[in-house]
Amino acid sequence: MxxxxxxxxxxxxxxxxxxxxxxxxxxxxxxxxxxxxxxxxxxxxxxxxxxxxxxxxxxxxxxxxxxxxxxxxxxxxxxxxxxxxxxxxxxxxxxxxxxxTPAEPMTFSNEADALAQLRPNIDGVIFSVGSRRSTFLPQVWEQLPNPGLFMAHLKQKAGLPADYWSSGVQLARYTVKKWKEAQT
Missing domain, CATH: 3.30.700.20 (Hypothetical protein ph0010; domain 1)
Structure with a gap:
């Protein structure tokens, strides 16, 4: 390959x-x-x-x-x-x-369950509820290493309050292969 x-x-x-x-x-x-x-x-x-x-x-x-x-x-x-x-x-x-990689829907019972399933520095996450949607690449874990903080910022990126949660929240995760140009 x-x-x-x-x-x-x-x-x-x-x-x-x-x-x-x-x-x-x-x-x-x-x-x-x-x-x-x-x-x-x-x-x-x-x-x-x-x-x-x-x-x-x-x-x-x-x-x-x-x-x-x-x-x-x-x-x-x-x-x-x-x-x-x-x-x-x-x-x-x-x-x-x-x-x-193709996104895989996550199954969870509540926000705490969802947070416990997240894999810092591995998962990119897609957050959606109703017409609102946002994503963070796995690289964002470098700035937001705490799953709760990561999710709070993901909700804010979708235009929602950091403490928002509802039964309509859907999450999916994906991984990436990444390449970066060398420093010049």
């Missing part, structure tokens, strides 16, 4: 560079068959260790190559938390790509 990490990182960076009118970097083995199969990715951009954009797909619904390129563009130019990336920022920006 092809090592997809370097390929996905190059595809993500090249999509952004192309939009900014900058030259693309060579991509090795860009004809790997895995790139044509459906895949779900998140592309995270950071500058000096701080978040600069993060957009992704929770479900594999388009070819992996297209998913990573579109999510890279969205993270750079359409993340509502940030201004669009400027050309002079690209060299300062570090790209990380997370390849998601």
């Amino acid at each position: 092809t090592d997809l990490g370097p390929i996905l990182l190059a595809l993500a960076r090249n999509a952004i560079a192309s939009r900014l009118g900058q030259p693309a970097r060579p991509v090795e083995a860009s004809h790997a068959p895995e790139l044509d199969a459906p895949g779900a990715t998140f592309v995270t951009l950071t500058q000096h260790g701080q978040l600069r954009g993060c957009i992704g797909s929770l479900e594999a619904w388009r070819p992996l190559r297209q998913d990573v390129q579109q999510n890279a563009l969205a993270a750079a130019f359409d993340d509502p938390r940030f201004e669009p990336l400027a050309a002079d920022e690209l060299d300062l920006t570090r790209v990380e790509v997370s390849l998601l």
Whole structure:
């Protein structure tokens, strides 16, 4: 099997560079068959260790190559938390790509039961209730290592109070393979 990490990182960076009118970097083995199969990715951009954009797909619904390129563009130019990336920022920006496994619904009796089932630093979590939905990648455990705090922030991201809970809450979990560009 092809090592997809370097390929996905190059595809993500090249999509952004192309939009900014900058030259693309060579991509090795860009004809790997895995790139044509459906895949779900998140592309995270950071500058000096701080978040600069993060957009992704929770479900594999388009070819992996297209998913990573579109999510890279969205993270750079359409993340509502940030201004669009400027050309002079690209060299300062570090790209990380997370390849998601299919989400698995969780079964739990209450919030304490759900929290007890979470696996810090392993699980990405999708929280949904009614029309509200949010997710945190497994990497978020680095900032929020306590399951209760992790869940509280996940609820707030969905636009709900940190202490919200109801019988309608649904949770699903997934894992990721992730690759990050080396520091320059």
